[in-house]
Amino acid sequence: MTAPRQQPPRLTLDNVSHTHRGAGHPALERLSLDLGPGVVALLGPNGAGKSTLMRILATVVRPTAGRVLWNGTDTARRPEPLRRVLGYLPQDFGAPARLTAAEFLRYLAAAKGLPHRAARARTAELLAAVNLGGEANRRLGAMSGGMRQRVGIAQALLNDPRLLIVDEPTVGLDPGERSRFLDLLGELAADRIVLLSTHIVTDAAASADRIAVLSGGRLRRAGTVAELLRHTAGSVFETVVPSSELPLMRARWQIVRTARAEHGVRVRLLAPGGRPPEGAAPAAPELEDAYRLLVGEQPSAAFAAGVGAGVPA
Numbered sequence: 001m002t003a004p005r006q007q008p009p010r011l012t013l014d015n016v017s018h019t020h021r022g023a024g025h026p027a028l029e030r031l032s033l034d035l036g037p038g039v040v041a042l043l044g045p046n047g048a049g050k051s052t053l054m055r056i057l058a059t060v061v062r063p064t065a066g067r068v069l070w071n072g073t074d075t076a077r078r079p080e081p082l083r084r085v086l087g088y089l090p091q092d093f094g095a096p097a098r099l100t101a102a103e104f105l106r107y108l109a110a111a112k113g114l115p116h117r118a119a120r121a122r123t124a125e126l127l128a129a130v131n132l133g134g135e136a137n138r139r140l141g142a143m144s145g146g147m148r149q150r151v152g153i154a155q156a157l158l159n160d161p162r163l164l165i166v167d168e169p170t171v172g173l174d175p176g177e178r179s180r181f182l183d184l185l186g187e188l189a190a191d192r193i194v195l196l197s198t199h200i201v202t203d204a205a206a207s208a209d210r211i212a213v214l215s216g217g218r219l220r221r222a223g224t225v226a227e228l229l230r231h232t233a234g235s236v237f238e239t240v241v242p243s244s245e246l247p248l249m250r251a252r253w254q255i256v257r258t259a260r261a262e263h264g265v266r267v268r269l270l271a272p273g274g275r276p277p278e279g280a281a282p283a284a285p286e287l288e289d290a291y292r293l294l295v296g297e298q299p300s301a302a303f304a305a306g307v308g309a310g311v312p313a
């Protein structure tokens with residue numbers, strides 16, 4: 001007999017706003033999103049509202065307006081259905097350095113009420129799932145950052161969550177650890193919603209099925225990488241200028257990046273709907289371009305007022 005299939009989880013944000021007590025401005029404003037299984041990256045700069053949103057979704061704080069629905073149930077009125085199936089890896093999960101990976105997981109399993117034998121079995125299963133089967137007896141204090149983060153994921157999986165929230169998980173990991181960790185999130189997302197917050201565009205590009213770009217408490221756009229790139233088509237240009245012209249370029253256009261070139265500086269810039277610099281060539285958009293366009297930091301205002309007008313257009 002086959003086990004009955006679980007309904008795919010569904011998380012709906014309906015006009016969610018939040019103003020922290022005593023704060024002069026909202027941390028989140030009228031945010032709406034509908035999420036199913038897969039990795040979703042919340043991508044935004046510092047102060048965008050990512051942590052506030054994650055704490056609302058983890059039912060730690062309530063939105064001051066709007067609703068969050070877990071499989072149709074309002075999580076502010078009835079948080080238990082979501083809490084039962086929630087896994088959370090905060091930025092620093094306070095790994096106790098003296099405990100081994102297995103001791104730490106067995107301790108948490110016992111705290112969640114698992115009997116001794118079940119806790120041992122679950123610990124072994126989870127360490128294998130995060131590719132740490134051979135490291136069960138290594139102390140957390142003797143692990144690399146990437147290994148510790150995988151233990152962090154293992155603890156978040158103890159209750160086999162349907163919603164896994166992971167806050168800025170790749171900070172401090174080297175490139176190899178980072179990519180292994182992001183691959184693991186992808187594997188875990190087959191039948192779960194994995195919500196990853198990050199300000200690193202390449203992490204979002206490498207791991208996410210969908211990306212929600214947040215800045216200033218507002219959802220700027222959500223979609224697949226392809227959808228975000230389509231939105232950016234026709235706005236990205238590259239040109240080479242003498243390095244002395246760079247400040248003026250910055251005053252007039254949003255610069256994505258610069259690189260030294262043989263005869264000056266290669267500049268990648270955004271000119272949405274406007275005029276690119278004379279001689280600039282259109283470039284195929286990348287996620288970094290889409291993100292910068294959506295977050296929309298403007299050319300330096302100090303220059304833009306006057307000096308920028310001197311740049312040849």
Ligand SMILES: Nc1ncnc2c1ncn2[C@@H]1O[C@H](COP(=O)(O)OP(=O)(O)OP(=O)(O)O)[C@@H](O)[C@H]1O
Nearest residue numbers: 020021023027044045046047048049050051052053
């Ligand atoms: N407890 C609080 N009280 C008052 N204001 C807060 C509080 N927590 C966050 N804020 C403010 O809310 C806004 C959003 O902050 P939040 O921490 O959610 O952003 P973030 O995207 O997670 O940023 P970071 O990447 O820096 O953690 C910021 O303006 C922040 O100063």
